[in-house]
Amino acid sequence: MAEVHGTERPRRRRGRTALVVVVVLLVLLGVGVALLDRFSNSYAEDVIADKVAAEVAKQNATSSRPEVTIAGVPFLTQVLAGEYQEIKxxxxxxxxPTGTGETVRMDLLDISATDVKAPLNALRSGQGEVVAGAVTGVGTIDYSLLADATGQEGMTLTEKDGKVVGSAVLSITRTQKIELEGVADLKVADGKVQVRFSDVTAKDLPNNPLIQGQVNNFVKQMAFELAVPELPMNLVIRELQPLPEGLKVTFGATDVTLAAAGV
Incomplete structure (x- = not known):
């Protein structure tokens, strides 16, 4: 009996040792795959950032270095499938520059591309395209930029109750001035943001047809258009939303070629 026990115990230890080795190898393999996945993801993000920066410069625009995030895990699975969930x-x-003398500035232009198709064979050969089914962008334009575009000295624009309100002072005579305030009607047409004012009110407005005519002419002069610059990825304005911090602009485009397949 003693000899039987002596032969079985080492076998169990060897079996446990082999199992531990297999588990350790699987863990190391999993860690290695995960590290490779993250490294590949980071590399691809850097490549895309470089190409986006080049595209921005080609349009005579400027920005700090683009920050790119490829969403979705695992990344390598998306590469093999040639389909990416989202690229931010x-x-x-x-x-x-707008091309009409103004420069549109945004603290951040936030772009999201979804349903991105990038076939693996195209990436390998460098031939083909990377296409996004939909691209959206969001940015905020400061009201001071819009006010400057009116060409009216002393014009201020602010947000009140979800609307853009313009305020200005009209000099009737050297000593008489009238404060005007009106709601801005915003509209996008022909690649421009059109601003017209309505519901204009004036403090202490005299009941004088001549002065009223001056006010009406001044209100017409307050109207202006701001040309929209050429944006990356063929983005066009879809929506305008007044916010306290500025005019939020939502851009959009469909079936957009992001870059050559080398992206």
Missing amino acids: IKLPDFAA
């Missing part, structure tokens, strides 16, 4: 691109300190 942040352009801090974005600025672009």
Whole structure:
């Protein structure tokens, strides 16, 4: 009996040792795959950031270095499938000329591309395209920029109750001035933000047809248009929303070629 016990116990120890080795190898393999996945993800994000920066510069726009995030885990599975859930691109300190003398500035242009198709064979060969089914962008334009676009000295724009309100002072004579305030009607047409004022009120407005005519002419002069600069990824304005911190602009585009397949 003693000899039987002596032969079985080492076998159990060897079996346990082998099991431990297998578990350790599987853990190391999992860690290695995870590290490779994250490294590949980070590398791809850097490559896309470089190409986006080049695209921004090509349009005579500027920004701090783009911040790119490829969403979805695992990343390598998306690479093999040639389909990516979402690619997020942040352009801090974005600025672009309008072509009419103004420069549109945004503290951040936040872009999201979804349903991105990038076939693996295209990535390998460098031939083909990376296409996003939908791209959206969000940025905020400071009211001071819009006020400057009116060309009216002393004009201020603010948000009140979800609307943009303009305020200005009209000089009737050297000594007589009238404070005007009106609600801005915002509209996007032909690639421009059109601003017209309505419901204009004036403090202590004299009942004088001549003065009323001056007020009406001044209100017409307050109207202005702000050209929208060429934006990355063919983004166009979809929505305007007045916020206390500025005018929130939502951009959009569909079936957008993000870059050559080398992205």
